[in-house]
Amino acid sequence: MSSRKSGLGRGLDALIPGAAATTPIEFLGQTPGDAGTDIFGLINTDGSVREQLPVTVEEMKALYSDMVLARTYDTKSIAMQRQGRLATYAPFRGQEGAQIGAAVALRSDDWVTATYRDAALNWRAGYPLDLLILGRIGDERGGDVPHGVNVLPPSITVGGHMIHAVGLSWAEKLMGSERIALTSFGDGATSEGDFHEAMNFAAVYQTPTVFFCQNNGYAISYPTAEQTRSESIAVKAVAYGMPGVRVDGNDVVAVLMTVRQAVERARGGEGPTLIEAVTYRMGPHTTADDPTRYRESDEDATWEERDPLLRVLRLLQRQGQWSEEWQADLEAQASDTIEAAVEAAESVPEPTRDEMLGRMYHDPIEPWSPSGPGSHALG
Ligand SMILES: Cc1ncc(C[n+]2csc(CCOP(=O)(O)OP(=O)(O)O)c2C)c(N)n1
Ligand SMILES: [Mg+2]
Numbered sequence: 505m506s507s508r509k510s511g512l513g514r515g516l517d518a519l520i521p522g523a524a525a526t527t528p529i530e531f532l533g534q535t536p537g538d539a540g541t542d543i544f545g546l547i548n549t550d551g552s553v554r555e556q557l558p559v560t561v562e563e564m565k566a567l568y569s570d571m572v573l574a575r576t577y578d579t580k581s582i583a584m585q586r587q588g589r590l591a592t593y594a595p596f597r598g599q600e601g602a603q604i605g606a607a608v609a610l611r612s613d614d615w616v617t618a619t620y621r622d623a624a625l626n627w628r629a630g631y632p633l634d635l636l637i638l639g640r641i642g643d644e645r646g647g648d649v650p651h652g653v654n655v656l657p658p659s660i661t662v663g664g665h666m667i668h669a670v671g672l673s674w675a676e677k678l679m680g681s682e683r684i685a686l687t688s689f690g691d692g693a694t695s696e697g698d699f700h701e702a703m704n705f706a707a708v709y710q711t712p713t714v715f716f717c718q719n720n721g722y723a724i725s726y727p728t729a730e731q732t733r734s735e736s737i738a739v740k741a742v743a744y745g746m747p748g749v750r751v752d753g754n755d756v757v758a759v760l761m762t763v764r765q766a767v768e769r770a771r772g773g774e775g776p777t778l779i780e781a782v783t784y785r786m787g788p789h790t791t792a793d794d795p796t797r798y799r800e801s802d803e804d805a806t807w808e809e810r811d812p813l814l815r816v817l818r819l820l821q822r823q824g825q826w827s828e829e830w831q832a833d834l835e836a837q838a839s840d841t842i843e844a845a846v847e848a849a850e851s852v853p854e855p856t857r858d859e860m861l862g863r864m865y866h867d868p869i870e871p872w873s874p875s876g877p878g879s880h881a882l883g
Contacts, residue, residue, distance in 0.1 A: 543782055544762060545752035549810055551818025557757050561825055567608065567756050568816045569834050571600040574624035575813060576838040577633070578787075580846070581623075581640065585791045589850070591642040594621045598754070598786035601812025602718050604628055605759025606686065606781070609767050615672045615685035616655040617665035621718075621785075622688050623658075631655045633845035638852060644863060645855065654683070662723075663689060663696030666715070670702045673770070674711040684712040684770040686763070692723025694737055703778070707744040712770035714763060715741075715778040718753060720785040725798035741778035753781030754812040784810070 546554050557564070578597050585593040596603065599621070607628030610616065616629045623636050630653040639646025639658065647657035659665035669687035676683040693699055694717065706713045717737050721728055734740055741748025747769075751762040759781055766777035784807040788795045808814075820826035 543750045543752050544758055545755045546758045546761070547755045547815050547819055549815050549818075551815055551820075551822050553819065558761060559757055561823065564757075564816065564820065565825065567604060567760070568813070568820065569838075570604045570608070570624075570628055571756065571813050571816065572831075572834045573838040573841060574600040574604060574627070576835065577623060577627070577842050580839075580842050581637075582787070582791060584846070585640075590637070590640045592790050592792055593640055594619075594790045595787035596621045596624060596785070598784045598807060598811065599718055599720060600624055601756035601816075602753035602759050602781040602783050603688075605756040606688065606716050606763045609760050609763035610686060611683075611767075613652075613654055614683055614767070615669060615676075616688070617669040617672070617685065618655070618658060618688035619662075619665070619690065619693075620658050620660050621690070625688055626655050626658060629655050633842065634848035637845055637849035641849060643852065643855065644860075645852065646849075663693040663698040665689070666693070666698050666702035667705075670706045670711050670713050673706075673713045674709055677709075677712055682771050684714065684767055686714040686716055686767070688716045688718060690723060691717060691719040691721070691728045691731055691737060692726065693717070694740065695723075695731055703740070703744045703746070703776075706776040707746045710773070710775035712773075713776040714766045714770055715776060716763065717778065717780045718783055719780050720753075720783050722785060722789070722798075724789045724793065725795075737780040738778060744778075746776045746778060748778040748780070750780045750782060753783030754810045754815070756812055756816060783812075786811075 546557060548554065559567070575597065578595055578600075581590060581593045582595055584590045603622060603625035607616075607625045610629055612630060614629075616626065616631075618625050627633055627636060631649065632653070635646045635648065636658075637646070649655060649657060656665060656668060666687045666689055669685040673683070673685035676685070687702070689699070702713075703715065705711070706715070719728055719737050723731060728737075732740075736748075736750055738748035738750040749762055749766075751758050753759060762779055762781075766779055769775065769777055786804065786807060817826060817831075
């Protein structure tokens, strides 16, 4: 860990009762020479902590509970896909710490634009679970986000949603509101033109945007090391004129602190930040992928030990805050919540032909016939 002190982190000290904690802001405002290689982290894999954490025991338990729900959702979704009840599914096992930490740092009316792999982030930011599931069933009404939930439907297009976050946050800035936007994307998305356009525009116009990259090691089968010649993803921020920070994406508290600081900068009119959460996709790219074809066999074991849930479980055990009964309760509650959401999603009647076409065209096409106008849309 770096011992550099930028002095920019003083504002955060108030959030750390009695602690002189290192803050992620130390990694912000780096110079091109040393940018983006240090990783900010607070919780070790054995559950010991490097410094006093800026969260209470209750908050820690709530973060753990959210991660348990996220993992239960992931496991259930894979099973449902295997049963033919969901379309292709993109697992996020191993990324729960990054996603929950980021979402918890937001205000409920902040904007979120995220990906097909961000179910936990989207859910924790307010997207109803049953609609997430409905979307995975293949029903586009899963994208009908309720009024007041400022989370866009998950983007399947890699990188496309980053520019939406910049536009939304720019609009909020022009309207003089305090709302900010967080956009979540993968390491592979940084090779898309949209990433560069979004980063440049956000920096030039100082939009209140948080760029949250989950570097999970791969873009499908393509390793991050071959995705870019940059030393890291975070270092790319330097060229655009915004701070870039690298954080242990499997450390939910470190992610929470880092995103919180970036959010505070954005809300305070200091512009965008790029965060690289270093993590690992423990499962396949999607349920249609076989990662054994492109991964080293010992890689998974290394990352099993860095599991974001395991280290918090160990931390709670060290503090005498964990028991088997509590764990069983959490899992049972998570399972009930997810079963209820699945039931809600599966009880939505199938859309009629008119409903499907009505959502596709502004002016409904009548009479519709297999060879008539608009028929190409189904071809
Ligand atoms: C514009 C576009 N190009 C290609 C694809 C096909 N595709 C789907 S996921 C993916 C890899 C994305 O990798 P990354 O950004 O690291 O996200 P991850 O899947 O690892 O979460 C690709 C190339 C797509 N969906 N959209
Ligand atoms: Mg990736």
